[in-house]
Amino acid sequence: MERIEAKTLLAKYAAGKCTEQEMALLESWHLSYPLDEVENLSIEAQMDDLDQVWASLQQEQQEQQPAKPANKPVKLWPKIAIAAAIVLIGGLALFFYLQQSTQQSTRFASDLPPGKNHAVLTLSNGQKISLSDTTHGLIAAQAGVSITKAEDGTIIYHIEQSAHIAATPADKALQYNTIATPRGGKYQLNLPDGTKVWLNAASVLKYPVVFAANERRVELTGEAYFEVTKNKHHPFHVKTAQQDVAVLGTHFNVNAYSDEKEVKTTLLEGSVKVSALNTKQATDVVLKPGQQAALTASGFNIANVDLEEAISWKNGMFEFNNSDLTTIMRQASRWYDVDVVYENGIPDVTFSGAVSRNVNASAFLEMLKYLDVKFSIEKNGNNRPKLVVSK
Numbered sequence: 001m002e003r004i005e006a007k008t009l010l011a012k013y014a015a016g017k018c019t020e021q022e023m024a025l026l027e028s029w030h031l032s033y034p035l036d037e038v039e040n041l042s043i044e045a046q047m048d049d050l051d052q053v054w055a056s057l058q059q060e061q062q063e064q065q066p067a068k069p070a071n072k073p074v075k076l077w078p079k080i081a082i083a084a085a086i087v088l089i090g091g092l093a094l095f096f097y098l099q100q101s102t103q104q105s106t107r108f109a110s111d112l113p114p115g116k117n118h119a120v121l122t123l124s125n126g127q128k129i130s131l132s133d134t135t136h137g138l139i140a141a142q143a144g145v146s147i148t149k150a151e152d153g154t155i156i157y158h159i160e161q162s163a164h165i166a167a168t169p170a171d172k173a174l175q176y177n178t179i180a181t182p183r184g185g186k187y188q189l190n191l192p193d194g195t196k197v198w199l200n201a202a203s204v205l206k207y208p209v210v211f212a213a214n215e216r217r218v219e220l221t222g223e224a225y226f227e228v229t230k231n232k233h234h235p236f237h238v239k240t241a242q243q244d245v246a247v248l249g250t251h252f253n254v255n256a257y258s259d260e261k262e263v264k265t266t267l268l269e270g271s272v273k274v275s276a277l278n279t280k281q282a283t284d285v286v287l288k289p290g291q292q293a294a295l296t297a298s299g300f301n302i303a304n305v306d307l308e309e310a311i312s313w314k315n316g317m318f319e320f321n322n323s324d325l326t327t328i329m330r331q332a333s334r335w336y337d338v339d340v341v342y343e344n345g346i347p348d349v350t351f352s353g354a355v356s357r358n359v360n361a362s363a364f365l366e367m368l369k370y371l372d373v374k375f376s377i378e379k380n381g382n383n384r385p386k387l388v389v390s391k
Helices: 006-014 020-031 035-039 043-067 093-100 325-336 361-366
Strands: 120-122 128-130 137-142 145-149 155-159 176-181 185-190 196-199 203-208 216-227 236-239 243-247 251-256 263-269 272-276 285-287 291-296 299-304 317-324 339-343 350-356 374-379 385-390
Touching (some): 243 251, 243 263, 285 291, 325 350, 361 374
Parallel strands (some): 155 185, 339 385
Antiparallel strands (some): 196 216, 236 243, 263 291, 291 299
16 A cells, blocks of 8 residues: 555545455454543544554565465455444544535534433433532442442442342332433443443433342343343343343343334343233244344344444444434434424435444434435424434
C-alpha cells in the first residue's frame, strides 16, 4: 500500500473506496485505543496517530511478505466482522472527520447527542434514586443488603453476612427493587447473586433484594444482556410479558420491547430453555450457543444468527444486517430519545452496516446517506425533538 495521509484515508472510507489493506489499517488503528480514549483525542492527534499506525503496518507487511504469494494481500490483524470493526471507525475517527468536512452530504438545523449512563433505581420502600446524580460509594442499604455505585457507574449488590442468603417459605413476601433506563439511557448492575446485567435504553428490570430459596427470578421489559452466575441448585429465570427464559448459568440477550414484532432470545454461551406464556402453539425450546429464538404469535422460530449483531448495543454499536428502515429507526428513537415521523409513507429500503452508538444523531444518519431517503431533525409542538423521514 502506497503512503497515504490519514485525512485522505478517512475521506476514501467515507466515499466507500478503501482497499482491503486500507481497511486493515483502520481496524488496527481502532484496536490500538479504548473507546473512551479515542473520544478524547483531538482531530490532529488522531491524524498523527493514524499515520504512526500506517508506519507499523508497513513494517509488519515487509516482515511477512516473503511468506505470502506476491499477488495476495497480507492480512496483518485478525478480522473482526467488517460491520463491527471497520465501520466502527465511522463512529470514531470518521465521525470527527465528517464533523469538520465541508463536503458532508447531510446537513441538520439541529442535532441530538447520543445516550449515556442513566437510570432510576426504585427501592422496595418506594424511594427513587437517580443513578446519574449519585456519587460513588454506598447509596442504600436494605434487608441486610448494601447497594453501592462503583467508580465506573456499575450498581453492585452485596449481601452482608448477617443477612439470610435466601428467603425461606416462612419469610414474608420478597422485597423488590426496580431499575429503569429512559430513552437515551443505559446501565449496568450486578445482582445480589453476582449476575451481571446490562440494560439497553427504555428498559425496566424488576428483581428481589434477596432471591428466593429455590430460584432466582427477575422480570424484564425492553432489552438486557445477562451473564448469569452459575448455580445448579437455583435456576435463574427471566420473565417478560410473553415468555420465560430458564438458565443455570450462561450468557444471553433478551430483546422484549413492546413495539417489536418478535421477542428475541439469543444465546452466546451455555444453554437456556425458552417457554412461551401466551400462546398454546409454541412448545418449549432449548437453545445452543449461536442460536436465537424469535417468538411470534404462531410460535418460536429458531435460527443461527450473527452474535456480534445481536449484542452490538451492549458493545457500544449500532449494527444492521439487511434491516428494514423501521427497525433501524426504532433503535434510533430509543437511543436518541426522539420521535420518528414518516412523511409520504414508509420507504421500502433495507440497510447493512454499523456505527458507534457514541456519535450524535447527525453522524448516525450520515451512515444512511446512500439510501434514497431524506432525514431532518425538527421540534415537535411539545418542544420534543422529532426525526422526520421522507422519500
